Amino acid sequence: MNGMHWGEALTWTAATVGCYVVGLGARRWSRRHPLANPVLIAIALLAALLRLTGTAYADYFRATWVLTFLLGPATAALGIALARNLAHVRRNLGGIALGLGAGSVTSMVTGVALVRLLGGSRTVALSMLPKAVTTPIAIAISAEIGGQPALTAALAIVGGILTAIALRFTLGRLRVTHGHALGLAAGTAGSGIAAAYVAALGDGPAAFAAIGIGLNGLVTALLAPIFAAWLR
Numbered sequence: 001m002n003g004m005h006w007g008e009a010l011t012w013t014a015a016t017v018g019c020y021v022v023g024l025g026a027r028r029w030s031r032r033h034p035l036a037n038p039v040l041i042a043i044a045l046l047a048a049l050l051r052l053t054g055t056a057y058a059d060y061f062r063a064t065w066v067l068t069f070l071l072g073p074a075t076a077a078l079g080i081a082l083a084r085n086l087a088h089v090r091r092n093l094g095g096i097a098l099g100l101g102a103g104s105v106t107s108m109v110t111g112v113a114l115v116r117l118l119g120g121s122r123t124v125a126l127s128m129l130p131k132a133v134t135t136p137i138a139i140a141i142s143a144e145i146g147g148q149p150a151l152t153a154a155l156a157i158v159g160g161i162l163t164a165i166a167l168r169f170t171l172g173r174l175r176v177t178h179g180h181a182l183g184l185a186a187g188t189a190g191s192g193i194a195a196a197y198v199a200a201l202g203d204g205p206a207a208f209a210a211i212g213i214g215l216n217g218l219v220t221a222l223l224a225p226i227f228a229a230w231l232r
Contacts, residue, residue: 023041
């Protein structure tokens with residue numbers, strides 16, 4: 001990279017981190033209100049900045065390659081909490097398998113059904129299939145089964161934000177308040193964004209969120225081609 005490119009990369013990387021810090025501040029100020037989601041706030045602020053500066057998203061994406069690279073290690077870091085809670089995981093394998101399987105299948109079936117109900121195309125339906133999987137895996141699955149990876153990435157991000165916003169309220173109404181259940185639901189339904197939200201509750205929720213992210217990715221990767229073949 002030449003000096004100008006390095007300057008552009010540093011500028012947009014700093015802007016991205018700064019927007020997220022603003023989101024964290026808003027969450028603290030609102031006393032952790034569900035709608036004050038740091039990722040949602042950061043996306044809105046960055047979209048406004050890109051619009052005001054006339055910067056194409058492709059240029060922004062290239063400039064922030066460091067942050068994109070760090071997504072993998074950040075997700076893998078959830079394994080630390082998982083290692084600390086292996087005893088809890090072993091004691092709850094049956095419930096984990098049941099909840100994870102039901103969540104994965106329900107996500108895929110309802111996503112495709114909703115697209116079909118609203119008259120969407122087969123491509124959109126295929127893009128919707130892996131929406132509950134963490135974004136890098138969702139993109140790979142979408143490309144493999146004939147979906148639009150960019151659309152899948154957007155759906156995965158939106159789904160993660162919505163899960164983080166609605167998770168505690170929805171499960172609270174159902175009187176599900178245990179941290180392990182919150183973590184597994186976050187990892188299965190909302191992938192990394194929702195998992196980051198529940199990770200603040202402690203190692204237990206973070207460990208079960210890591211299980212949800214990893215195993216939901218595996219289950220979806222195995223089942224998505226079957227659903228895709230059925231859609232043909």
